[in-house]
Amino acid sequence: MAILLCTKTNAMADWRDALLAEDASLDIRLFPDAGDPAEIEAAVCWNQHDMGELRRYPNLKLIVSMGAGVDHLLRAPGPPPGIPVARLKDARLTSAMMEWVVLNVLRFHRQDPEYRAQQAARIWNELPAPDTAKRRVGILGLGQLGTAAAHALTALGFPVMGWTRSPRKLTNVQSLHGTDGLDAMLRQTDILVCLLPLTPETRGVINARSLALLPRGAFVINAARGGHVVAQDLLAALDADHIAGAALDVFEPEPLPADHPFWGHPKVLVWPHAASITIPSSAAPQVVENIRRARDGRPLINLVDFAAGY
Ligand code: GLV
Numbered sequence: 172m173a174i175l176l177c178t179k180t181n182a183m184a185d186w187r188d189a190l191l192a193e194d195a196s197l198d199i200r201l202f203p204d205a206g207d208p209a210e211i212e213a214a215v216c217w218n219q220h221d222m223g224e225l226r227r228y229p230n231l232k233l234i235v236s237m238g239a240g241v242d243h244l245l246r247a248p249g250p251p252p253g254i255p256v257a258r259l260k261d262a263r264l265t266s267a268m269m270e271w272v273v274l275n276v277l278r279f280h281r282q283d284p285e286y287r288a289q290q291a292a293r294i295w296n297e298l299p300a301p302d303t304a305k306r307r308v309g310i311l312g313l314g315q316l317g318t319a320a321a322h323a324l325t326a327l328g329f330p331v332m333g334w335t336r337s338p339r340k341l342t343n344v345q346s347l348h349g350t351d352g353l354d355a356m357l358r359q360t361d362i363l364v365c366l367l368p369l370t371p372e373t374r375g376v377i378n379a380r381s382l383a384l385l386p387r388g389a390f391v392i393n394a395a396r397g398g399h400v401v402a403q404d405l406l407a408a409l410d411a412d413h414i415a416g417a418a419l420d421v422f423e424p425e426p427l428p429a430d431h432p433f434w435g436h437p438k439v440l441v442w443p444h445a446a447s448i449t450i451p452s453s454a455a456p457q458v459v460e461n462i463r464r465a466r467d468g469r470p471l472i473n474l475v476d477f478a479a480g481y
Contacts, residue, residue: 172198172210172211172212172230172466173197173198173199173200173205173206173210173211173212174190174197174198174199174200174211174212174213174214174215174462175200175201175202175205175211175213175214175215175228176190176199176200176201176202176214176215177202177214177215177216177217177219177220178202178215178216178217178219178220178237179217179219182217182237182451183201185451185452186215186237186451186455187199187201188451189451189452189454189455190215190451190455190458190459192452192455193455193456193458193459194459197459197462198210202220205227205228208227208228208229209228209229209230210230211228211230211231212230212231212232212233212462212465212466213231213232213233213234213235213461213462213465214228214231214233214234214235215234215235215237215458216234216235216236216237216243216244217236217237217238217243218243220243222244222246222248222249222250222251223248225250225251225254226248226251228251231251231254232254232255232465232466233254233255233256233257233461233462233465233471234250234254234255234256234257235256235257235258235259235458235461236256236257236258236259236475237259237449237451237454238258238259238264238449239258239259239260239261239264239315239316239447240258240368240369240395240396240481241256241258241368241475241481242368242369242370242396242398242480242481244256244475245475245477245480255465255471255474255475256474256475256477257461257471257472257473257474257475258473258475258481259449259454259457259458259473260315260457260473261449261450261453261454261457262453263450263453263454264316264447264449264450264453264454265315265316265319265447266319267446267447267448268316268319268320268366268394268446268447269316269319269320269323271394271420271442271446271447272320272323272324272364272366272392272394272446273320273323273324273327275392275418275440276308276324276329276362276364276392277327278418278440279362279390279392279415279416279418280301280303280306280329280362281301282298282301284416284438284440285298286298303327303328303329304328304329304330305330306329306330306361306362307329307330307331307332307359307360307361307362308324308329308330308331308332308360308361308362308363308364309331309332309333309334309356309357309359309360309362309363309364310324310331310332310333310334310344310364310366311334311353311363311364311365311366311367311373311376311395311399312333312334312335312365312366312367312368312395313333313334313335313339313341313344313346314366314368314481316366316394316447317333317364317366317367318333318341320364320366321333321341321344322341322343322344325343325344330345331343331344331345332344332345332346332347332356332359332360333345333346333347334346334347334348334352334353334356335347335348336348336349336372336479353376353381354384357381357384357385358384358385358386359386360385360386360389361386361388361389361390362389362390362392363377363385363389363390363391363392364392364393364394365377365391365392365393365394365395365399365400366394366395367395367396367399368395368396368480368481369395369396369398369399369480370479370480370481371480372480373399374398374399375398375399375400375401376399377391377393377399377400377401377404377405378401378404379401379404379407379408382404382405382408382413382414383408383413385413385414387412387413388413388414388415389413389414389415390414390415390416390417390418391405391414391416391417391418391419392417392418392419393417393418393419393420393421394420394421394446394447395421396421396423397419397421397422397423397424397425398423399421400419402422402423402431402433405417406432406433406436409436409438409439414438415438416438416439416440417438417439417440418439418440418442419433419439419440419441419442420442420443420444420445420446421444421446422444425443425444426443427441427443457472457473460472461473
């Protein structure tokens with residue numbers, strides 16, 4: 172039985188080598204060279220792949236996302252009915268995301284955009300000292316990534332709130348949930364960080380209404396999915412000086428089109444979906460573990476809950 176890898180051509184070899192380093196006996200096929208479709212038992216995929224295609228493999232037992240997000244696997248037509256989907260919960264993905272969030276929270280908190288603008292104009296001018304204890308950070312989503320970011324930011328002394336779909340308790344983090352909780356958090360948030368899964372419920376969560384609830388001068392950081400942000404609404408809030416800056420790693424569509432206003436916007440920091448990149452050698456052990464479990468009919472790990480959408 173064989174494993175099918177479906178990702179960017181330049182990432183295939185790293186994934187193959189990482190999986191083989193875990194288990195040299197694996198038979199790995201690189202899409203589109205799947206060989207006999209009946210031999211494919213697991214597909215390890217990223218967002219280049221058409222899920223309709225996976226219906227060609229009659230003995231498929233498992234689909235694995237090459238990242239933390241699975242929105243690309245769940246969107247229509249979705250995975251073949253009855254086939255479980257697993258995602259990655261990976262220490263390196265988590266710590267890289269924590270670093271990126273801290274980087275951008277600190278960048279805004281420590282007035283880096285203003286100091287860079289002053290440098291460009293050769294202006295030697297001290298701005299008022301920021302107060303960490305008064306800079307309230309609101310995190311949308313307290314999954315593995317949101318939780319790690321929340322803990323790192325509380326350790327730095329920021330007051331941190333977190334918003335989740337259903338109630339969630341986290342030490343030193345004020346937890347809010349539901350629609351009322353979302354509005355309450357937004358009203359008190361100076362730096363908003365989005366680390367939500369993209370589902371029909373969370374699509375467009377950062378829109379004109381939610382941006383208007385943020386205090387004037389707030390910042391927006393999005394490392395989740397481009398679909399969480401209504402781009403026109405964010406641009407309008409930036410241009411109205413209601414939002415002071417945005418750090419964006421994700422867009423819809425990706426790559427961000429060359430003529431998109433985000434590229435040249437003086438208040439927007441654009442990243443090419445690079446906040447946290449999956450390292451195949453770090454992720455391979457859990458992928459191979461799941462393949463073994465699927466073969467043996469044992470319970471799988473890091474399974475996606477189709478009803479929740481993540
Ligand atoms: C990256 O976007 C991921 O989902 O891991």
